[in-house]
Amino acid sequence: MTSTFDAALTEAVDLLRILPRRRDDVPEARRAVAKWRETRPATRAQLVADVRPGSPVVDYDLVLAHPDGGSVALTAPADDGVPWTVDHSTHWASGRVVTVDDFALLIQNALLTLRTRAERDTTIQDELIDYCILSDMASREPPPTQQELQQASDAYRIRNGLRSRADMMRWLAGVGLNETAYTSHIFGLALKQRVRARIEQETARDYLERNPAEFDQLWALWAEGSEDRLAELAGAPDPATALTQALASRDGITVTTADGPALDLPEPLRAAPEGTVVGPVPHGKAHLLGVVRERRPADPADPGTLAAAGRAGFAEYMARRRAKANVTWHWL
Structure with a gap:
């Protein structure tokens, strides 16, 4: 058994030394190890890849099952001769994220x-x-x-x-x-x-x-606070005037006025027609009451409108990419 394992070790070292070291070639390296493992199934060989931050170079460990139990890890560093497990993992602070007043926050807790x-x-x-x-x-x-x-x-x-x-x-x-x-x-x-x-x-x-309506220019006024207080303002003969007065008094609520693209306003106001009173409706951790005082159609030729549409298009693109991505969270 020992001689068989010794032969496997020799082959494993030779294999490690010829694996491609570029970031894009890791799948090829894994296929090469899988093919070799078929000839040495008792080793249960597993390839561990370390992709260096900011570098196209990759280092590897090859982990083999020992016939007497346990595992053996082989490393064949490509450049400086320092195994990546030593280079990155055995530093005294390798498991720490931050130390505050001698208290160390470990990566697991973070x-x-x-x-x-x-x-x-x-x-x-x-x-x-x-x-x-x-x-x-x-x-x-x-x-x-x-x-x-x-x-x-x-x-x-x-x-x-x-x-x-x-x-x-x-x-x-x-x-x-x-x-x-x-x-x-x-x-x-x-x-x-x-x-x-x-x-x-x-x-x-x-x-x-x-989505042209998202970029209509809205002049709006809204308040955020308790549902009861906002209901009082909504019941006023002229809610817009009541909100304006509340803007000056800061009567236990937060009042905001803005003139900009609909997409930048709170979601309950974005599609509201001009002159519409919205709310009180739940919004975040409180409630919202708002009035759209003016709504102007989006101008496709306006550079600011195009820039805002580009930001929204980018967000939509990234959402699609996230939905299709194969994500593995390595949380301990």
Whole structure:
């Protein structure tokens, strides 16, 4: 039995050394291992792939069942000679997400917390899936131009209030990144922004033609608060005037006025005709009472309208991709 296993080990090492190391070739590597496993079924061989962040290079482990029980893991690193399990998993902080006042948050607890929050807000899950979909699409793009990199970096710094190099260095230290990691992040961000811009441009007009009412320009006023208080306002002779007065008094409710595309307004108001009083209706954690004071048809030639339609088209496109994606959550 030992000599048979020794022979299998030798073959496994040789197999590991010839497996393709590119990210796109992982399926081919798995097929090669599956074919070899058919000749050595007792090994129950399993290939473990490590896709390096920001790199097209992949490392592998090959796990074999030992005839006397347990398993044996073989590693054949491609470049620096350091097994990826050592490089990524045996660091003293490898299982930690953050340490606060000497208290370490482990990855298992962080994932459980994320799962609990996601049960209340599925957008967290959607954002993670979207990130994976966009990252996969971006990986097939040509490298970003210097202009794209600069635009991505400028937008990112402005969005995070990083107006100077000193601000940038303090921010990097605060989030535990170095300049190399930031550059790698901006590289990927520039490609994802390119993909998103292309999809928005391709979908804008079609989405607008199918959903013109979403981009009508609405002047509306609405209040959010308790159902009883909003019912009082709705029962006034002129609810619009009552809401306007409430806007000044802030009488235990939140009052908002806006003039913009219907899609940007609360959902109960988006399809309401001009002059319509809507509510009180449940909205979020409270109730909503609103009045559409004016409604103007969408202008297909308006750049702002097309941009909004592109954003909506992109959201629709990503929703379709999420629905078709094969998603596996690796939560402990």
